[in-house]
Amino acid sequence: MTNLPCSLFLLLLLNSLSLHTTIALTPDGLALLAFKSAVSNDPQSSLATWDETNSDPCHWSGVSCANVTGFPYPRVVGLAVAQKNITGYIPSELGSLLFLRRLNLHGNNLNGTVPSDLANASSLHSLFLYGNSLTGPFPSALCNLPRLQNLDLSFNSLSGMIPLNLRNCQQLQRLLLSNNKFSGQIPSGVWPEMNGLVQLDLSSNQLNGSIPPDFGHLNSLGGTLNLSHNHLSGEIPAELGRLPLTVSLDLRFNNLTGEIPQVGSLSNQGPTAFLNNPGLCGFPLQIICQNQAPPAPSINQIPAPPVESVSEKKGLRANLIILISIADAAGVALIGIIMVYIYWKIKDRDNGWCVCAGQGNPGGRGGMCAWCVNGGMSIESTDGEEEEEGEGKEGELVAMDKGFSFELDELLRSSAYVLGKGGKGIVYKVVIGSGIPVAVRRLGGGGGCNTGGEQRYKEFAAEAQAIGRVRHPNVVRLRAYYWSHDEKLLISDFISNGNLATALRGRSGHPTLSWSNRLRIIKGVAHGLAHLHDCSPRKYVHGDIKPSNILLDGEYTPHISDFGLNRLVTITGNIIDTAPFMGPHPSLSTAALPKKTSGPFERPSPYLAPEARVPEARPTQKWDVYSFGLVLMELLTGKPPEMASPSTSSGLQLSGLEHVPELVRWVKKGFEDSRPLGEMLDPTFLQESHVKKEVISMFHVALACTDGNSEQRPRMKTVSDNLDKLGS
Structure with a gap:
């Protein structure tokens, strides 16, 4: 009898300890253990730290917590068990995690349906379940979540139709349903309600019917609107042209027909967006629509109108006249080519490409250097489209417009400051006599007396002229260039900051x-x-x-x-x-x-x-x-x-x-x-x-x-x- 109170005391103590262990685990921890119980295979032991004897689930792997006002213990706000190859199902108990903001279970072998009780996790804003084996219909109950912004259910086996009550997901920003088994028509009347949607992917399903015109109301959409690899039919609605200009369409591998509308953002799409739709035609595809008039022939292709009583002999005479005209034009062109060739041969013989041998001085302040020049010091202005590219001669400073004028020796005498140097030459800041600062890039020598030097100069001049004609307030303007055997210079606007x-x-x-x-x-x-x-x-x-x-x-x-x-550096023959x-x-x-x-x-x-x-x-x-x-x-x-x-x-x-x-x-x-x-x-x-x-x-x-x-x-x-x- 004396041992009975002692035995009873020990029994009560053990029960108390067991009860204390159970009570110490928070409600959030119990909900997480329900998920562990739903896992039938965990090959990487990713849930090994989830132990009921550990009273703090915030230290379990993949679990993140935060302090919440009014609660004496941290609450679970994030659960990430992704790409662990676990097998099992998603238990409804996860819906009791009232402060769960982000649930990431992608890349596993989870099966079964998406439980509607997840809608009880009222703080949830991101749900990533892609890359599993989930089945069943679209979980419409999730649209009751007031903060849900990201929903990714792609790469599963969900089926059925996309429900009309998807319109209740007005807070969604990203909806990714690709690579499932959704079928039926894409519902209309849904998309104007989802004006915050920035990403939508319905590709690789079994959707049919036409494209809803109200897709054009997705004003916040960015990136790619992906409807590819479905069974969509009918014409592309012109309302899609109302989509933001940054949106890229992907309508490949469908059964769309008709002419591609050339309105708004639709006119900015490349041909890739419309491939593998045998019934589509028009720009940017190289398929002419049947009801589209063939391209108008050029002037040379327009046949002469028939004239009554024109004999076959007169027709032959007209053909002979055309042939004679072509022969005359070819002869004139040949003579012109020969004259240009003789001119350049004489120029090479008289002036040569090897007159100068001056040495540059890439120093800092002071005279820029003793750049060698050949011939006169005047600038050859080539302003105007009517003048030929490459005008100017070796040893002359060639300006791109008439408003930019100074003498070459003025440039060479000006103070110069080195701004930088590298594989594309040395860049100087030069203040010319008028007080205007310019940037001068010195490309060095080479390309003058070498084989093909004359041809290189012509190419250089032509390219410089083409670059100089590009005029935009946000593109540095090339003002002039200079070419001699020992020096190649590019003069452009100096930008000060x-x-x-x-x-x-x-x-x-x-x-x-x-x-x-x-x-x-x-x-x-x-x-x-x-x-x-x-x-x-x-x-x-x-x-x-x-x-x-x-x-x-x-x-x-x-x-x-x-x-x-x-391009210019390469023409000079220098190392870049x-x-x-x-x-x-x-x-x-x-x-x-x-x-x-x-x-x-x-x-x-x-x-x-x-x-x-x-x-x-x-x-x-x-x-x-x-x-x-x-x-x-x-x-x-x-x-x-x-x-x-x-x-x-x-x-x-x-x-x-x-x-x-x-x-x-x-x-x-x-x-x-x-x-x-x-x-x-x-x-x-x-x-x-x-x-x-x-x-x-x-x-x-x-x-x-x-x-x-x-x-x-x-x-x-x-x-x-x-x-x-x-x-x-």
């Missing part, structure tokens, strides 16, 4: 760039590039867009520099740096394209597009779009493209299309993970809270520009028009 690279780093006396200045800079660069691509006399590719090539004036207006420079060819569109001469080299010491520009790193790749305007997107990302984040990545710190060349700058990866991952905007922005303008919407829009532009698929990148004109809407 350094470049964007130094401004972003706060060097050279630059104050911190404000948001308004950043917006001014990026808009100006977009305007200048769009002009080079579409509006200048020819369609050009710059090929080397980077912050150090974006010069700034005192008002922080940007000026794109080094346009066409590598290892960056790829930066030159014109294929409409210009390509006789002296530099060959790409590779080796252990080559350090390609980190701003290059991935496809630009492939040997012998031909420059395209989409290279510039990618580089612009990287510059925009750097301007937003304050981080360089490689972010001290070990892949580039070694100096080894990367493998072409496999290379994606670390900055692009980081920004994309940040948006995928719904990282707070403050963690991604340059901290120098975080206080300017009023720019949040503009910043988000610019991030979407940057992501579209740096798309890995060059065909999906927007045109610079589209980018420029979209940026112009910001800050207005």
